[in-house]
Amino acid sequence: MNAMPWHAEHWSRLQSRRARDAMPHALLLCGPQGLGKREFMHRFAQGLLCTQAQDGEACGHCRSCQLFVAGTHPDFAVLSFGLRKDGVQRSEIVVDQIRELSARLSMSSQFGGWQIVCIDPADAMNAAAANALLKTLEEPSQQTLLMLVADAPWRLPQTIRSRCQRIEFHLPSREDALGWLQQAGVSDAAAALDAAGGNPGLARAWVDAGALARRQEVRKDLSALAAGRGEAMEVARRWLDSEPEQRLWFAAQAVADEVRSRAGTAAGPLSSSLDAEALDQWYMSANLTRESLRGPLRGDLLLLELLARWR
Structure with missing residues (x-):
């Protein structure tokens, strides 16, 4: 390295x-x-x-x-x-x-x-x-x-x-982080760095593990649920089976992007019907759920409750 x-x-x-x-x-x-x-x-x-x-x-x-x-x-x-x-x-x-x-x-x-x-x-x-x-x-x-x-x-x-x-x-400066990722041969370094919240080591690991595709999948799931398509239970099961904490990280990111888009008077990428206050509460709940997954509570029920509130 x-x-x-x-x-x-x-x-x-x-x-x-x-x-x-x-x-x-x-x-x-x-x-x-x-x-x-x-x-x-x-x-x-x-x-x-x-x-x-x-x-x-x-x-x-x-x-x-x-x-x-x-x-x-x-x-x-x-x-x-x-x-x-x-x-x-x-x-x-x-x-x-x-x-x-x-x-x-x-x-x-x-x-x-x-x-x-x-x-x-x-x-x-x-x-x-x-x-x-x-x-x-x-x-x-x-x-x-x-x-x-x-x-x-x-x-x-x-x-x-x-x-x-x-x-x-x-976290290093974006310039240092991008330079290091590019020297390491990471493809699409800017997108990976955004996904990892500016953390270059995490970005590299996630690219190697195919996490960028998972990030897009999370956004599609949230968009579908917001539009009334799909089942919260099925999405919760799928998230729990594959990197649930990482998926919740990406879900919180997507909601933050939704809030920023609305602040600029543009339509949110997730097309959620939740108002600004409800989006803020859901963002915090997603992060709390990520922490709770490390405890003794059932992960499927935690995810189902969160996604049901989103829909």
Whole structure:
């Protein structure tokens, strides 16, 4: 993957701290999914462990780099979702995992340098795990670095956030985003970037997954329902079967376009009979439904209720 230009400022600042021997003991890499937080984390960690790094960039050839790329470096680990006793993957990071992490960091580095542990996604730690992490953050060992990666940092306790050096990734300028997408060979980069709300990493992933066609399908579904054609139940079933959260994102985008068109006195592309206030309420409901799909409620009923209100 070609370099992400919006990483340059964060990279330069961290390398400056490294040169002054003023590295923090904990970093919180946060921001929307798709901006390369995890690529940045791996790039920085490999450079920190490399024995022949130049300006923070790993050489790629030393034994440390070879082990890092193979995923077997003894001084680097990524903590993520573990397995339950029945073999099913957990949906949260639990306290036992954090205790194992703390025990690992209490030991000396096998290569005599840094020990680095990444928690990803850090915002998936449950309350007990977050509390257990506090002790490690409050009493860091020498040459240890904790890297917390979070798409939703507000889910982390303030006590955790306040003990980390925050590196926040923001959406780049449209010019930078389009340039990066074009260098990556993404077709119809402008349309993809619009679909992803200005997020270039998301735009690239969605193009690869055929999401632009799905976006058009969502708009056709909403137009058909607004005109009294089609069945809300059938549309809800189809959306639930294929990327429902992404479809709700596209649905909210389409309604926002409808509102903007009416503000310019043009007919809305969806031809909805809802007034401006009702469109605004439906937009908010679509976003709330997207969040609710991650919970215990039945997705088919959530989608059916939303689409029935649209029709």
